Amino acid sequence: MDDVRKSLSDGTSRHERSSIGQFLTSVAIARFMASLFERQKKNVSILDAGAGAGVLFAALVEALVLRRHRPLSIDVVAYENDRHILLELKETMERCDTACKEAGINFQGEIRTEDFVAAAIAQTEEGLFAVQGERFTHAILNPPYKKINGQTVTRRLLDAAGLEVSNLYAAFVWLTVRMLKPGGELVAITPRSFCNGPYFRRFRFALLDMMSLRRIHVFESRKKAFRDDDVLQENVIYHAVRGEQKPKHVTVSSSEGADLEKVSSRSVPYRDVVLPGDRDVFIHLVKNNDDDRVMDRMRSFSTSLDKLGLDVSTGRVVDFRARAHLRRLPEEGTVPLVYPCHFQNGFVGWPVASGKKPNAILSSEQTRELMVAAGYYVLTKRFSAKEERRRVVAAIYDPHRIEAPLVGFENHLNYFHARGQGLSANLAKGLALYLNSSLFDRYFRLFSGHTQVNATDLKKMCYPSREQLMRLGAHVEDQMPDHETIDMILKKECENDGQEIGCKES
Numbered sequence: 001m002d003d004v005r006k007s008l009s010d011g012t013s014r015h016e017r018s019s020i021g022q023f024l025t026s027v028a029i030a031r032f033m034a035s036l037f038e039r040q041k042k043n044v045s046i047l048d049a050g051a052g053a054g055v056l057f058a059a060l061v062e063a064l065v066l067r068r069h070r071p072l073s074i075d076v077v078a079y080e081n082d083r084h085i086l087l088e089l090k091e092t093m094e095r096c097d098t099a100c101k102e103a104g105i106n107f108q109g110e111i112r113t114e115d116f117v118a119a120a121i122a123q124t125e126e127g128l129f130a131v132q133g134e135r136f137t138h139a140i141l142n143p144p145y146k147k148i149n150g151q152t153v154t155r156r157l158l159d160a161a162g163l164e165v166s167n168l169y170a171a172f173v174w175l176t177v178r179m180l181k182p183g184g185e186l187v188a189i190t191p192r193s194f195c196n197g198p199y200f201r202r203f204r205f206a207l208l209d210m211m212s213l214r215r216i217h218v219f220e221s222r223k224k225a226f227r228d229d230d231v232l233q234e235n236v237i238y239h240a241v242r243g244e245q246k247p248k249h250v251t252v253s254s255s256e257g258a259d260l261e262k263v264s265s266r267s268v269p270y271r272d273v274v275l276p277g278d279r280d281v282f283i284h285l286v287k288n289n290d291d292d293r294v295m296d297r298m299r300s301f302s303t304s305l306d307k308l309g310l311d312v313s314t315g316r317v318v319d320f321r322a323r324a325h326l327r328r329l330p331e332e333g334t335v336p337l338v339y340p341c342h343f344q345n346g347f348v349g350w351p352v353a354s355g356k357k358p359n360a361i362l363s364s365e366q367t368r369e370l371m372v373a374a375g376y377y378v379l380t381k382r383f384s385a386k387e388e389r390r391r392v393v394a395a396i397y398d399p400h401r402i403e404a405p406l407v408g409f410e411n412h413l414n415y416f417h418a419r420g421q422g423l424s425a426n427l428a429k430g431l432a433l434y435l436n437s438s439l440f441d442r443y444f445r446l447f448s449g450h451t452q453v454n455a456t457d458l459k460k461m462c463y464p465s466r467e468q469l470m471r472l473g474a475h476v477e478d479q480m481p482d483h484e485t486i487d488m489i490l491k492k493e494c495e496n497d498g499q500e501i502g503c504k505e506s
């Protein structure tokens with residue numbers, strides 16, 4: 001199998017492969033994935049959607065052949081629409097055939113060169129006259145990762161089938177799940193991005209509804225899962241069984257890289273992976289005892305933003321769209337424009353004359369709706385590098401430091417407001433302190449694998465009560481305390497032992 005991978009890497013250039021979402025799985029990961037299937041079946045039917053050179057189904061066939069109780073028959077259906085890879089795929093299929101014959105197992109392999117999305121939709125169509133297509137006992141996949149653009153045939157097909165997904169990988173997994181028999185098993189490797197956020201909500205919901213999630217494996221290091229390729233996503237592998245009751249526990253494991261030499265693994269209550277009552281069904285990855293402690297400590301906070309009378313929005317000034325109205329320095333008729341570069345010691349320091357970003361925006365009829373009335377606001381950066389110490393970084397906009405009737409927040413920021421207006425000074429300070437705490441940051445990382453901090457994610461978080469926030473705010477004077485002090489303050493003022501984790505809406 002190593003030969004297969006090597007010959008492939010030589011055949012198609014890295015750039016080409018990336019543009020068609022073709023990141024190939026290493027043999028070590030393929031074998032690890034194959035080892036996650038649990039059930040004994042006499043007659044096995046395997047689906048590999050987006051099979052590439054076939055490393056995944058080959059690893060599964062190998063594992064089944066090596067079992068003490070071998071199946072009587074194995075059928076493989078592999079979908080792959082890149083003709084450059086078909087020769088290798090055919091060779092892999094032939095090797096599986098030989099291995100099975102030698103082991104006395106009936107083998108049938110079929111390569112389908114058509115588009116998997118169209119084929120699978122046709123196979124799983126529901127309705128009065130629909131004929132049920134084939135169903136599988138096993139599915140193993142590493143689907144293509146690609147945004148689905150608005151005007152494509154794929155988009156139209158998916159919309160018509162009611163599959164609301166923004167990335168091809170989610171469409172592949174969703175359709176694969178539909179093609180499993182009851183009790184059929186799925187093992188997939190995909191980006192972690194589906195675990196949270198609004199774009200994958202419908203997919204998460206369908207996945208967790210149709211499947212019983214048994215295992216999630218997290219790669220701690222972003223580059224290591226696909227060492228040879230330029231994949232910057234955090235990947236997860238998951239194992240789930242079609243149509244069974246939700247398990248009481250999910251096995252969550254992690255490894256530093258792709259060699260899987262040191263896998264640490266633990267059993268986590270299902271209710272800590274998907275919180276009861278969470279309408280967005282975020283998937284939390286509680287990997288170790290430290291993460292457990294973070295979950296426990298978060299139980300002290302149960303107030304929703306809504307209950308606090310607050311909301312969080314994304315900054316309205318998209319600078320490249322408003323270019324004609326931007327000014328490098330403040331001048332007559334302008335108001336402050338705030339970017340992440342204005343964050344200084346937990347407050348907005350404005351203007352920054354030495355920076356590359358504009359400091360001001362013209363105030364006119366045209367730009368009025370991009371601005372908010374002066375007041376205390378809490379801002380967070382929307383983007384951070386994974387390697388940065390903090391995912392969540394907050395600063396306070398203090399209207400007494402910056403004299404202006406209006407202010408514009410740029411689109412790289414989220415801002416917390418009280419139904420469009422500013423907050424009280426103490427509330428803003430307390431909220432910024434909470435957002436800058438290690439606890440908030442660590443909890444955020446349990447469900448968010450990407451470096452973006454969306455307003456929707458912040459909306460979902462639980463917060464201290466108004467009284468607690470006010471008490472926290474009293475500790476903030478001219479600048480935000482350092483991280484250690486913030487954590488001490490939070491512990492002293494707010495934390496107590498536990499209720500169920502999750503916020504109360506009212």
Ligand SMILES: C[S@@+](CC[C@H](N)C(=O)[O-])C[C@H]1O[C@@H](n2cnc3c(N)ncnc32)[C@H](O)[C@@H]1O
Nearest residue numbers: 022023024025050051052081082115116142144
């Ligand atoms: C991420 S690669 C994984 C390949 C292989 N499963 C592996 O793990 O090495 C995804 C594969 O899906 C194929 N693919 C992309 N779109 C497809 C489609 N619409 N139908 C069938 N295959 C597709 C690509 O050519 C690519 O080989």
